[in-house]
Amino acid sequence: MEEQQTHARYHLAPDEIEQFRANGYFGPFKVYEPDEMRAAWRRERLALMDRSVAAYRDEELSGNTNISNYDRHLDSAFLADHICRPQIVDRVTSVLGPDLLCWRTEFFPKYGGDEGTDWHQADTFANASGSPQILWPDELKEFGGTLTVWTAFTEATEQNGCLQFIPGTHTEMNYDETKRMHYSPDQINNSEKNGVRRGFFGYDYRELQIDPDWRPDEGQARSMVMAPGEAIMFWSTLMHASLPHTGETEAMRLGFAARYVPTSVQVYPGSDSIEEYGGKISLENYGAVLVAGENEYDHNQMATATLRGHVFPAL
Template sequence: MSQFSLTPTELADFQRNGYAGPFTLYEPEEMADRWRQERLKLLDRSNAVYQDTEAISQGTNISNYDRHLDNAFLAEHIARPEIVHRVASILGNDVICWRSEFFPKYAGDEGTDWHQADTFANAGGEPQIVWDEDREYGGTITVWTAFTEASTETACLQFIPGTHRQMFYDETKGMHYDPDANRSKTKNGVARGFFGYDYRQLQIDPDWSPDESKAVSMEMRAGQFIVFWSTLMHASHGHAGKTQEMRLGFASRYVPASVHVYPGLSEIHEYGGRISLENFGCVLVSGEDKFGRNRLLSHTTTGVPIGKS
């Protein structure tokens, strides 16, 4: 067993609930100091792998994808043993990181609607990850790190435990992007949305709705992370605006090295923008790549080694 692997009890709980944690990676003061330094560096996109001006100028979500491929701190973060050992205890030893992205919530922002992700075709219509094993569903292991404090007042995550083994959405249906559309409303009247999409368009049963009575709120201190299946029903509270401090989460996503990433795709089209995959590559963070299905990067665009040491 590796130093930070999930214990048998933690693994059994994860298999039942679909998530594990929170775990502490940085102390709050350390996280605040590191983010204070890195947020200014990230404003410089000259070395980012995605340079599409349309996506960037429109401020679409895909403009913040994969900054671990040019930022040294994020490159180190996605391969931290505290994260990788736990992920490998779920997925097996041969693991790649295929994506990272930021999730900010500002004062007054609505909550993120309930959703699941299997192939991540939900926004663009084309599968972005494909498992070739005989599995009922695929998905990715998401490691969501709180770069700032995340509470119920500042838009922390919510999970519905045990929902990771059944898909309630059909990603092949596709969704219509309209950032100016009316916000969706849950049964209790809480404003929720999904970055310009109405996730309810993917429901297999149009009359179904998530059982929010079973939802748990995942409050985290800055520097803590949670590990969960992307197929787990998850959402977030809204930012109540009682503080003007932004809530910021950083998600890194992992799959076995056998999974096909962006099969047959040269671009990603979603959230009202598009980016070229010409400079994209996955990062091997554990074990070996015995399959050769995905382009792997060993260094960031600035020459910093990335991945397993």
């Protein structure tokens, strides 16, 4: 009972849930103390260089592909514990309910001189692969997308490429994910407005626009400045982007995104591989992780421990 009370303090209050429903995001909020996060990253970045038991091995990856940044929680004990932290999970269950999966994680590094990430939304995550990667059940079709919790592993500022959101844009998709973007590893600077260089990892996200003449209202954008150890929770259907790293400092900006859905959602339905960003990898070593509640479904491949044997500490 005492442990449950400790965890309960991180659930969203009714007014916070209303704020989230209106804006499409909540935070930033603290997951670690800044010094705790700095120390953890100094330690873990060296350990993560060992990809010998990563879910997606280097020998499988072809070209310059972002897939190499996927799902390191499947071999890292620190990241396995991170996705299950009550500071995160309690807030997500406040929105998605008690039975919760983490279905993907991604690192988002940004180095000095890197362009910003273009404005985008994601519902089924078919935008790069051409195949839906998550499907909500028919009875919940009014929902879609995933709840992403983006944690700043380093400081995130407007100068080094912090996230940007356009509040309230999560209820209507401006992009058609059934269209397939065309990958070109040399494609950069997809758009520039008000002097901001943006791209999308070798894709032009504008190819998916429902209205080719539509443009996001960047005048409404809000920058998400965060200290190390802070996180922000948002719908993937919220219009979001990032600023470029101006290069005024050589320090890398690093974010770690954990993506959550209810257990009723199908993950990688009918797929045994991921093909995007110029690479293709097998899902043989993949598994969604139950981070809270119970899973009464059998439609997803599941993982109960990392590939090194560390058990996921589900709440």
